[in-house]
Amino acid sequence: MKMQNRQTLLDRLEKKSAFSVVVIGGGINGIGLYRELALQGIDVLLVEREDFCAGASSALSRMIHGGLRYLENAEYELVRESLRERNRLLKNAPHYVSPLATTIPIYSWFDGVWGSAMRFFGWSDKPCNRGALVIKMGLWFYDVLTSSERVMPKHRFNSAKKTAASWLGINADLVCSATYYDAWISHPERLGLEMILDVQEQSNSALALNYMTLESSEGAALQLKDSRTGQCFSIAGQVVVNAAGPWIDLTNQKMQHQSQVIGGTKGSHLIINNGALLAALDDHMIYYENKEGRVCILFPYFGNVLVGSTDIKVESPKGVTCTEQEHRYILESLAGVFPDIEIQPQDVVFSFSGVRPLPSSKTATNGQISRNHSIHIQPPDQHRPYPVYSMIGGKWTTFRAFAEQVSDKLLVELDREKISSSQNLSIGGGKYYPNDQSQKDSWLAEFSEQSKLSLNRAETLFQRYGTRARLLQEYCDDTDRPLEHHSQYSLGEIQFLITEERVETLLDILLRRTSLAISGELNLAMIEEINQILSKLKGWDQLKTDAELAGALTFLEKNHGLEQMTLSNRPSYGEIKNV
Ligand SMILES: Cc1cc2nc3c(=O)[nH]c(=O)nc-3n(C[C@H](O)[C@H](O)[C@H](O)COP(=O)(O)OP(=O)(O)OC[C@H]3O[C@@H](n4cnc5c(N)ncnc54)[C@H](O)[C@@H]3O)c2cc1C
Structure with a gap:
């Protein structure tokens, strides 16, 4: 493993002040493009103002899907591309992307035929409830689009009686239900980060930094600021890619370009x-309509x-x-x-x-705004000697295809050859992933034997990190111990994340390197314990340590509804669970 601490990365940035491509924004679109360009041997710099995947890329519904709903908007190409990319993610990231049986409760046989047809032909953009016939047509089409590379079963309809028996307590007014298959992603933030780490492992010319903001620009010079130290850098890019998601227009302003391409x-x-x-x-997953005909989802997580x-x-x-x-x-x-x-x-x-980060649009309802992606190119002008490519919209599901399309354009711009494809490239802990249960059992037995970890613990690490779990071996040796306030995590594991996975803040660990926050497991004592581990490794003084904790608690309360009182009253996992 090619470990690089932040100072090494900053030194590299200091030494190399010009790149072929500079990507602003380390959400999934920026990361996807960064990986794609690094694969082509391009010297590329990625800068992310916060942590990787801290913006829209951590706020998704965690579906990796074709987008059944988009068929009504006649966006076949988008659905086809999404289904292809969904299947690729199932193969390339099997540690985090898994099939998800999805059931639609249906409340009438024929509702929505007229409304859906009107929307299909673009004559109306009002949502309406959809009955069995409309849903049947959509699911039939979904099946047709995947027929050449089917990896999951076709859809089926369930009678009202079977639906009531299978999903206890489901609204008894339904006439039937339909079940089809899509996929879900357990750790999107980790998958994004693993692509950054994959590039780090394989490329000497690509560089990615979190907590690095594009502040302003003048002529060819882009002014960057490291928010951890306040250090400033002036760099240049032959081409700049604006992958700032919802902040694309604001970021274009920093490059003296007034745009209005986003309507978030x-x-x-x-x-x-x-x-x-x-x-x-x-x-x-239950994929349902609320009373205005808007689609909502719920699934086990x-x-x-x-x-x-x-x-x-x-x-x-x-x-x-x-x-x-x-x-x-x-x-x-x-x-x-x-x-x-x-x-x-x-x-x-x-x-x-x-x-x-949807394209700006004038549709009457937000649901009708296209979820497709597009590239907006601003050629060089008197303010800037470089072109700016903005990556607009898209879905998490389609990030690779979008990145490939932008990369292909950039290769033409840079007069470089495409030398590699990411289509079948496994990501992070999805590499050398066991194909079936018996291979998985052998993998776990071997890992457990080599690492001297119990089979249980080996399996927990495998579930969290896929085959990257092997890298934790060095940190989880016989001196390792469970956390006092969460016995299913260990000191060595947290130290691994901090040292090897670009952690800069306490929230990076709680929200993005682990699932502690989103799984509802956080409690105050655990947060304090993890902060102490972080502080020790970073060499922070008491003032900085306290400020980090206070900042994280304020953020969790304001952004995730976790009041400090609630966190104080939650049980400690050290007391209620044992490894
Ligand atoms: C509520 C919701 C549900 C969704 N559900 C799904 C779903 O189920 N399935 C699916 O496939 N897709 C889903 N999506 C869509 C998907 O999440 C987004 O399209 C995708 O994450 C956009 O990624 P991005 O990289 O363009 O933007 P972002 O992830 O927002 O990345 C942009 C980054 O740019 C950084 N930045 C901004 N300004 C600067 C600057 N000056 N300098 C440096 N960095 C800067 C930001 O900090 C940010 O991290 C959903 C999105 C949302 C919001």
């Missing part, structure tokens, strides 16, 4: 810890249930959070599907929000 909508989700709801899902999302136009992507009104809206829409399951306020263990 905010989406919020809740994580609900409720045994009856979890049991009722029977391991399926780390022993809880993920429910969402809202879709609200916002003027600015800054500091969006799940408001009380959205919270209520999500719970009300959920009650339409499972009317008898009561959700108590304390069942909501986490919430998250983000802004979809």
